[in-house]
Amino acid sequence: MADYNTIVVGGGQAGLAASYYLQQHDVDHLVLEKHQLAHTWRTQRWDTFCLVTPNWQCALPGHPYPGTDPHGFMKKDEIIAYLDSFIAAVKPPVREGVAVQRLARRAGGGFELNTGAGDFSATQVIVASGGYHTPxxxxxxxxxxxxxxxxxxxxxxxxxxxxxxxxxxxxxxxxxxxxxxxxxxxxxxxxxxxxxxxxxxxxxxxxxxxxxxxxxxxxxxxxxxxxxxxxxxxxxxxxxxxxxxxxxxxxxxxxxxxxxxxxxxxxxxxxxxxxxxxxxxxxxxxxxxxxxxxxxxxxxxxxxxxxxxxxxxxxxxxxxxxxxxxxxxxxxxxxxxxxCIGFTPDFSWVDLPVFNGKGYPGHVRGVTAEPGLYFLGLPWLHTWGSGRFSGVARDAQYLVEHLLRSRP
Structure with missing residues (x-):
């Protein structure tokens, strides 16, 4: 069983932001992505899709909007290019095409993650798979x-x-x-x-x-x-x-x-x-x-x-x-x-008692009652921008700093 200090589940902007800060602090970690990094942006947007917030709000950690139109609205291909340049800068340690089927406590402490590509263990886990799962x-x-x-x-x-x-x-x-x-x-x-x-x-x-x-x-x-x-x-x-x-x-x-x-x-x-x-x-x-x-x-x-x-x-x-x-x-x-009536969250693979009656994780700024388990990238996790390019960096930095203070 491959063992890591921290495993990040999800390779969208939230998981990438977490990897950025984990690397800043030399934390041994792995990102597990079910599909491809930034998968949702690549596959679940229509051709004329563009941002509804101005480009200046694209503020991923260490990677602000690089273009010449801060008050414009990037189109789909430009958004993907922005994310790809962030991926190239972060160089996250990632396993793509790996879906986590179950996350549970491991006997003796920490967590066990069962996947189709084998089992992994970690002292701490950041669930960064978003909140929009099931159409x-x-x-x-x-x-x-x-x-x-x-x-x-x-x-x-x-x-x-x-x-x-x-x-x-x-x-x-x-x-x-x-x-x-x-x-x-x-x-x-x-x-x-x-x-x-x-x-x-x-x-x-x-x-x-x-x-x-x-x-x-x-x-x-x-x-x-x-x-x-x-x-x-x-x-x-x-x-x-x-x-x-x-x-x-x-x-x-x-x-x-x-x-x-x-x-x-x-x-x-x-x-x-x-x-x-x-x-x-x-x-x-x-x-x-x-x-x-x-x-x-x-x-x-x-x-x-x-x-x-x-x-x-x-x-x-x-x-x-x-x-x-x-x-x-x-x-x-x-x-x-x-x-066009939205999505429901699906955290059924998280076999831990942290959810409310609506299936939404209970947390304070992404920190759950289960020591070592964190959520990142959810809508209004902390502020309006938590699930967006504008606020995910602040949340990721906070969680990584909490993780560092709390790890054994």
Whole structure:
């Protein structure tokens, strides 16, 4: 059995950041990656995917954004190139293509990791496999006609890869809203089942909203100080886009341009889909968040006495006249359904008593109650940026320093 001081499970940005700091402190370690380093970025993004946060927030340890457009938004190929250059700089000790099937306590102390490539042992383990593992596809999908092509958002690549015909996108979070826009811009007939995701402005009062929020200290708020506390981890991300230099995503404007909007998908009867009558409420709630964020920026500008363009209030450009309660699949010519309703975590391979009733690991800033077991790269592990390029370095440094203080 190969033995290491520390094993990192997962070779995305979190696992790579952990390896960076472990090397800084000469800690003997190994990264186990189920597929290929940065696998998710390489395989689970559509062709026109780009960052929704500006490039300056790409701040992996020792590897800030190297380009000439800090306020732009890197596209998929540029993101992969950025990660590949980080991998080349870190040179992590890694075994790719190795899936951990079970992580448990080892008799005598430490941990044992069982994999298809043999067993490993470690004194300490950092689980850096992220929090988005199992695509959510409802059981309703089983009853759709066999002629309908069904994809999860992670499988979508481009409009041309889909069969001819109309497309139903289910879910309006970041992926759903951007995929609906991608299809819409390509001239496809799009039907969108709207969820409860909030939205925010791309630019407001002279600069990117992300720049304002960073200046206001929002990205430094830790989960314990957030008004929702740990409940913020369940929040859906705001929809906005960095496409074509960045812009708002306004579902109401999509509707003006011909996209068909519905409330939450509720069921299927024969060949007819049923939707909840909550479209107006969902759009209003998203707009309220949009205006509330802008109002917080207004207050900050006023308090600081800053010179900035005048404030504004978003006013709806379209209102649904009643809710579309149903959609006949055949009459609408639906050929494809894209499920954009997220993922669930799957830590079933971690055979240790650290999870809550939702299957989410209990921890304080990534430190669990099991000595030597850590989690890294989860959404809101510590701050908003914990699962992102902007904040994972801070979390990785903290965990490695804790690991050094705690090791036998």
């Amino acid at each position: 959510i596809i409802p059981r309703l999908a089983e009853r759709l006609p066999a002629s309908i092509t069904q994809l999860h958002s992670e499988q979508y690549r481009n409009p041309g890869a889909l069969p001819e015909g109309a497309v139903l996108v289910v879910g309006s979070g970041q992926s759903g809203a951007q995929i609906a826009e991608d299809l819409h811009l390509a001239g496809r007939a799009v039907h969108l089942a709207v969820g409860d995701a909030p939205r925010c402005a791309r630019f407001y009062r002279g600069k990117d909203v992300v720049d304002w929020l960073a200046e206001m200290g929002y990205y430094d708020i830790d989960v314990g100080a957030h008004p929702l506390r740990e409940g913020v981890r369940d929040n859906t991300n705001h929809y906005v886009t960095g496409r074509d230099g960045g812009r708002d995503i306004d579902l109401r404007r999509f509707a003006l341009d011909g996209m068909k909007l519905y409330g939450r998908l509720q069921g299927l009867e024969g060949g007819t889909l049923r939707f909840a009558s909550n479209l107006s409420a969902s759009l209003d709630a998203a707009d309220a968040v949009y205006n509330r964020i802008n109002a917080s920026i207004d207050r900050y500008i006023a308090e600081q006495g800053l010179d900035a363009p005048a404030p504004s209030l978003y006013q709806p450009v379209w209102q649904p006249i009643g809710d579309r309660a149903q959609l006949d699949i055949t009459e609408a010519g639906i050929s494809t359904v894209i499920w």
